[in-house]
Amino acid sequence: MAPEPDNPVRVLGQCQVSPWPSPPAGKPRSLPLTFYDLAFWDVPPVQRLFFFDNTDLLGGPEFLLSELPLFEKSLAAALHHFYPLAGKLPGGMPETAAPKIVFSDGDSVRLTVAVGDDNFEDLAGDHARDTARLRALLPPLLRNGGGQCSQDVFAVQLTVFPLAGICIGTTLHHAVCDGSSYVHFMRTWAAIHRCGLLDHSGGKSMAVEPPPLFDRSVVRDTDGLREVFLSDHRAYAAAGGKGPHDCDHTSGTTELATFRFTDRLLRWLGKQVESSETSARRCSPYALACGAMWAGIVRARGSSASFGFVTGCKPRASPPIPASYFGNCLGLCRVEEKMEPKQSCLEAVTASAAAIWRAIEGLAEQGRVFRDARGWVRVVREYAAARAVTVAGSPKLGVYAAADLGAPWGRPRKVEIVSVERTGALALAESGRDGDGGIEVGLALPRGEMEAFRAFYGELLVAAV
Structure with a gap:
């Protein structure tokens, strides 16, 4: 470094x-x-x-x-x-x-x-x-x-x-x-x-x-x-209580790193989930990448952690909200399961990904995302206080293509969401490398936890070879 x-x-x-x-x-x-x-x-x-x-x-x-x-x-x-x-x-x-x-x-x-x-x-x-x-x-x-x-x-x-x-x-x-x-x-x-x-x-x-x-x-x-x-x-x-803006769980040096899930790795993970979790067939790349990250964070911390994500509500609203609408239009979703740091690497990843996918599949029910909406402000505060794993960004946004400035700059070589240092979220984007495919995930952790997470990620890559 x-x-x-x-x-x-x-x-x-x-x-x-x-x-x-x-x-x-x-x-x-x-x-x-x-x-x-x-x-x-x-x-x-x-x-x-x-x-x-x-x-x-x-x-x-x-x-x-x-x-x-x-x-x-x-x-x-x-x-x-x-x-x-x-x-x-x-x-x-x-x-x-x-x-x-x-x-x-x-x-x-x-x-x-x-x-x-x-x-x-x-x-x-x-x-x-x-x-x-x-x-x-x-x-x-x-x-x-x-x-x-x-x-x-x-x-x-x-x-x-x-x-x-x-x-x-x-x-x-x-x-x-x-x-x-x-x-x-x-x-x-x-x-x-x-x-x-x-x-x-x-x-x-x-x-x-x-x-x-x-x-x-x-x-x-x-x-x-x-x-x-x-x-x-x-x-x-x-x-007078602390809000999400005030929650800061970092101590000492915090590091930000990017972990890549290529198409090949995601296909392999999908097969592992299908063979071990019959209720989670056709698990999405989003759920697979998030599941692997969630499992690795739990292992790095040595303690359980909840998981939450957001979903776009423009097409889910009644009537649907136009795609060009400017503002927030996200629903807060919780995964009911809480992962524990006791499973093997692959078992943890498949269980985490399957749990996220079940929550995503549940959103197909009409109005499901709004069922617990009255508690969204409370949930945001509780998740911030508990250092839950959440998600920022999405591969669907196409942030690399959106920021193409033309000559002499072109597309950015790298995009980071640095604010995940404070929110504890996973920063998801489409892979910015030409031909790589897949998803890239930014993660900020205290230095000791980052070292443990990198070991977990390396273990996962070895298993996929």
Whole structure:
């Protein structure tokens, strides 16, 4: 592992990027949070890193002159379509009114530009890296004014690594939108950047198809979940207990590593599940990868752990919510079984994967995902406190393809969800390596647990040979 430099990042400057052109007057300036959004109100922000190779990049001053203007303009043009990302949220849960994302003309997203002195190749690898080195590449969300005035909901940092590449870091308040809406924004930003952004007439950005839908009326709340969630959040705040945002189970050095499940490995695991768990035939690649990770984490900790995941609710809602809807639209799902660290490697993986698959199959029942919805706020807090294994991201999002910036950057060589350090989630994505196929999973653990997990993963690979 490369040594950590004393000052891994030197900030060159910061600027505020506003949507350009400004959104039309007819667009809503205030978006109430739905019950889907409120389920994620006080979880930590979602923080992603995108690493792009470019050995021709000379350094910070050259980047500022040649590349930064295009990044700023393409970001502004993308924010024209996704202007709520430049808006504000209350700094805390209001005592009476419901929270809203409010955009005012002139609002902006803070863009930080920095030079990285760390080892780019090492940072963008799969091996275990100290998360402190990666956190330096991420921007914070700032609060505006004292008390609970307001806070930013989105921030971007561009870090230049001379003769190596760049890293784009984003920080997003989870109550604003889920991974599907976030990737929709990134796909729009990347497409505008690829296409050179502006026409010669001086201003109109390229059309986006489909544009994001901000109409909150498409979210039906016949069970009054929004009021239930508001009441729950206020009750927890009044009780003064720790929320998911405050839970930090790390001690000492925490490391982030990527573990790959190729198509070949997933097919082999699927056969093992089918032969040992007759109730779990046709186990999905998602369940297989998550099951293996869950089993390995239990082994690494030496103690049992619960498992939970989210599922997209746009097609499950009645009536269905359009795919272009901007916001959160996820349902919280729990796996009833709790894994214990007593089984052999393969037995643990097959049992874990089968348990996850049974929970996924159960979602086929009409309305099943909403059956326990009144308890979602409580479940988020309980899982955070218990250090349960959860999931962030999905291979279906296609985050690598979405972030294709075109020449000279192309697709990112690596995408990381660094915020799993705080949430304990598995960071799932499609494999970013050409021709590899399969799923890649990011995992953050204390150093001792990471070593134990890597041993478990190696044992699994040996068994699959």
